[in-house]
Structures are given as structure tokens and as C-alpha cells.
Amino acid sequence: MIQARAVIVATGTRPRVPDIAGLSSLPDGSVIYGVAGAKEILSAADSIMIIGGGEAAFDYALSCAVRFNLKVTLLIRSQQPRARGWLRDKVLSSSTIRVVTGMQVTSVSHTSHGVQAIIEPSLKKPYISSSYSKNKSNTPVTVLHADVILPATGRIPELPEISVPDGSNLESLSCLHIIGDARLGSLGQATAAAGEGLLAAMEVSRCLNSE
Numbered sequence: 041m042i043q044a045r046a047v048i049v050a051t052g053t054r055p056r057v058p059d060i061a062g063l064s065s066l067p068d069g070s071v072i073y074g075v076a077g078a079k080e081i082l083s084a085a086d087s088i089m090i091i092g093g094g095e096a097a098f099d100y101a102l103s104c105a106v107r108f109n110l111k112v113t114l115l116i117r118s119q120q121p122r123a124r125g126w127l128r129d130k131v132l133s134s135s136t137i138r139v140v141t142g143m144q145v146t147s148v149s150h151t152s153h154g155v156q157a158i159i160e161p162s163l164k165k166p167y168i169s170s171s172y173s174k175n176k177s178n179t180p181v182t183v184l185h186a187d188v189i190l191p192a193t194g195r196i197p198e199l200p201e202i203s204v205p206d207g208s209n210l211e212s213l214s215c216l217h218i219i220g221d222a223r224l225g226s227l228g229q230a231t232a233a234a235g236e237g238l239l240a241a242m243e244v245s246r247c248l249n250s251e
């Protein structure tokens with residue numbers, strides 16, 4: 041146990057695990073929640089399915105296609121991805137990234153072909169980018185296979201357990217600061233997190249000096 045008069049919590053976030061039947065039963069190595077730390081798995085794979093339409097999903101899609109030479113399928117539930125700018129343009133023009141919008145994964149299982157996903161339309165007009173798929177008819181695909189699946193469906197704060205001896209709640213402590221992604225509960229910017237860290241350190245210094 042560590043006791044302290046001031047606490048800065050900068051523990052970042054952890055992946056939000058989507059509610060997809062069968063996801064928790066997939067064997068180790070067939071489901072990952074980020075590219076960092078998964079080099080061995082990605083180097084051994086040929087294909088990956090990425091769920092999500094935000095910056096992280098697009099960033100992972102590009103990494104998998106360019107760094108690991110994988111065939112990528114990016115499954116986006118809404119009609120338009122949230123990712124914008126250079127990242128979005130790069131992914132949408134890639135010949136090895138298939139983008140499917142308006143479709144959602146309803147269940148996954150492990151087969152001899154790797155991960156099998158059942159996908160269903162989440163919108164009336166699903167769209168499949170023609171750059172990768174041989175089927176240019178925009179017909180909704182219902183079963184997909186890939187070696188690995190990567191849900192990039194958001195992040196939630198990774199808050200450690202901190203006990204308050206007198207029974208009061210954590211928020212009532214004057215020298216407590218939750219900063220960076222742990223405060224936002226999503227991916228922020230590294231520079232913003234660093235700035236919050238500096239501000240929190242100054243506040244803590246003031247707080248301790250005034251006691």
C-alpha cells in the first residue's frame with residue numbers, strides 16, 4: 041500500500057470490448073485490441089478484420105496494410121467513417137484495404153480458416169468499396185473470414201482502485217487530479233495530456249504548500 045497526500049491519475053484508457061457474440065471465446069492470438077505489442081501475431085497473419093470507423097481503426101488499418109502487408113477489411117457500422125483528412129483518404133484509396141460501411145458484426149467464431157464473422161446490415165444501404173473486392177456489385181457480404189480480428193470500438197478510462205481512508209469519496213479529495221485520456225475516456229492528443237500533467241503538477245504543488 042502506498043499513502044500519499046496528493047494523487048495524479050494518468051492511467052490512460054483501455055479498449056471498450058464490443059458486445060459481439062463469441063468474441064470472448066476466440067483463442068489467444070486471433071483477437072487483438074491494438075497494433076502495438078501485436079507484432080508477432082500480425083507478422084504471422086495474412087488478413088485482418090478491423091471493426092470501427094474512427095481515427096484508431098483507420099490508423100490500425102493503414103499499419104496492418106503497409107507495415108504488415110495484410111489484407112484488411114474495415115467494418116464500419118455507420119454510413120460515413122468518423123476518421124477524416126489524410127488518414128481517411130489514404131485508407132479509402134488503398135488497394136489492400138476493403139472498406140465496408142453500414143454493416144455490423146453480430147457474431148464471431150473460430151474455424152479452420154481463422155476468425156469467421158457474421159455481418160448484417162446496420163443501415164438500409166450498405167456499401168462495400170470496390171478497390172479490393174472482386175465482387176463489384178455492392179452485394180452485402182454476410183460471412184467474412186480473417187486470421188485476426190481487431191475491434192477498435194472506443195476506449196474507456198482505466199481507473200485504478202484508490203481507497204480513501206476516512207470513507208469519503210474520491211472526488212471530494214482536493215489534491216486528486218485525473219488527467220489525460222483517463223479523464224477524457226477516449227483517445228486524446230499526447231500534447232494535451234502532457235499539458236494537463238504540467239497543470240496538475242502545479243496544482244498539487246500549490247495544494248501541498250498550502251496545507
Ligand SMILES: Cc1cc2nc3c(=O)[nH]c(=O)nc-3n(C[C@H](O)[C@H](O)[C@H](O)COP(=O)(O)OP(=O)(O)OC[C@H]3O[C@@H](n4cnc5c(N)ncnc54)[C@H](O)[C@@H]3O)c2cc1C
Nearest residue numbers: 050051052053099200219220221222227228229230231233
Ligand atoms: C493508435 C493510436 C494512435 C495515436 N496517435 C496519436 C497522434 O498521432 N497524436 C497524438 O497526439 N496522440 C495520438 N494518440 C493518443 C495519445 O497516445 C494519447 O492521447 C496519450 O498517450 C494520452 O496520454 P496519457 O498519459 O493520458 O495516457 P497513456 O499514454 O495511455 O498512458 C497511461 C499509462 O498508465 C499506465 N497504467 C495504466 N493503469 C495503471 C495502473 N493501475 N498502475 C500504473 N500504471 C498504469 C499504462 O500502462 C500507460 O503506460 C494515439 C493513440 C493511439 C492508441
